[in-house]
Amino acid sequence: MIAKLEMLIALARERHFGRAAETLGITQPTLSTGIRQLEKQLGVKLVIRGSRFGGLTPEGQRALIRARQIVADTRRLRDEMRASHEGLAGHLRLAVIPTALTWASRLVTWFAQEHPNVSFTILSRASTEILTMLDDLEIDAGLTYLDQEPLGRVATRPLYRESYTLVCRPDHAFVQGGPVGWDSLGQARLCLLTPEMQNRRIINRHFMEAGVDPAALIESNSTVVLVANVLHGDWVTILPGDLAGFLCDGKPLAMVPLPEQGSAPAVGLIAPHQEPYTPVLQAILSAAEGLEAAPKR
Template sequence: MIGKLEMFMALAREQHFGRAAESLGITQPSLSTGIRQLEDQLGVKLVLRGSRFGGLTPEGQRALVWARQIVGDARRLREEMRFAREGLAGHLRIAVIPTALTWASRLATGFRASHPGVEFTILSRNSAEILSMLENFEVEAGISYLDNEPLGHVSTAFLYRERYAAVCRPDHPLAAREVLDWSDFAGQDMCLLTPDMQNRRIINRAFLEAGVAPGAGLESNSTVVLASHVEGAGLITVLPDDLAAFLVSGRNLVTVPVAPGDTGPAVGLVAPYQEPHTPVLQALLDTAEQLAAP
């Protein structure tokens, strides 16, 4: 039953039989057979079929809620039993907003110093994707904004508040300033994160409140691309100060604090709300609280 529920969840996530089968490492006929067997066991039709996937039936939508709960409970049971046998071990997958990747590295390094039996995979994703991946069990945790846009029913552990810095070449007109205000970017040609990134929406709101609308000559979902373009094309960007300091190291770039007195949004670890958490996930939440900036 658990295996068939995982097939059903994969199909609901991918909305395509072929992609769902590939994500599970099985053939498409095996997936189709598993879904039909699940429908037979439950006595209802879960999936609308035609020449391709047509969505979930109303019964399928309700079954998906139960499937996520049952599969989640089964995975927690396996983790509890592994902890009883082996102590803290396993593989943690964490999805992280691009502006928090340096903090993800700190978190993983600090955790593995105490628990070397746990391996990490760190993925760069936007905040909406992180919530979707948590819901679909594609990752065990995420690092995202805590108080800027709705998160839903999750467990959280605060890490830090964002502060901002401009990144530019030393010959940029704003490079010699000791501090900048959001209004100083009026008329500047900038490169910024893409609009699907919550950080971009936060910065856009700051610009709007300051009454300016600087142009974005380049947009990217990669902060490395932004830093490279600033250095190569002489543009200017705004990033969280911690990440900005990391990106300018060894480059012909400087940072200038932006509105240092402002209180920025909180960023932290997010995980599916569970009672109780698995031992590994609880240890990760505890590590995040210990790592949190004052």
């Protein structure tokens, strides 16, 4: 039954039989057979079928909610039983906003000092994707903004507040002149993250509050691409200070702090609200608390 519920969850997420089967590592006929067997067991039609996947029936939508709960509970039970006789071990899947990847590394390193038998998968994703992936049980936790959009019913552990830095070449006018404010960037040759990224929306809001409407001539969902463009051309970009320091280290680039405007955005760990948490998930939440409280270097 659990395997068939996981098939339903994958199909609802991918909205395509072939892609859902691929994510589960099974063939499409096996997936189709499993869904039909689940429908027979439950006595209702779950999937609207035609020449392609047509969505879930109302009964399928209700079954999906319960399927997510049952699969999550089963995974928690499995992890608890493993921890009871093997110690803390397992695998954690984290999705992280691009601007928090250096902090994800800190968190995993901090965690691994105490729990070396836990492995990780770390994915770079937009903040809205992280929430969807939590709902779909694709990840166990995420690093994202805590106060910029509704998070729903999740546990949160704050890690830091984001401040912003202009990254440019050392011979740029922004380095040679006086202090740089947001209102100074109206005519700058900007390369920024793409509009669906929460970081970009925060930066756009800072520009709006400063009374300027600059155009980003290059957009990317990769901060590495942004810094590479600054390195090889007359571009400037805006990044959180911590990430800028990491990406600029050892490169002929300059960092110019930008003034804070209002309350700095909070970033932290989120996880599905559960009682009780699995031992591994409780440990990563505790690690986030410890990292947030540790002296910053």
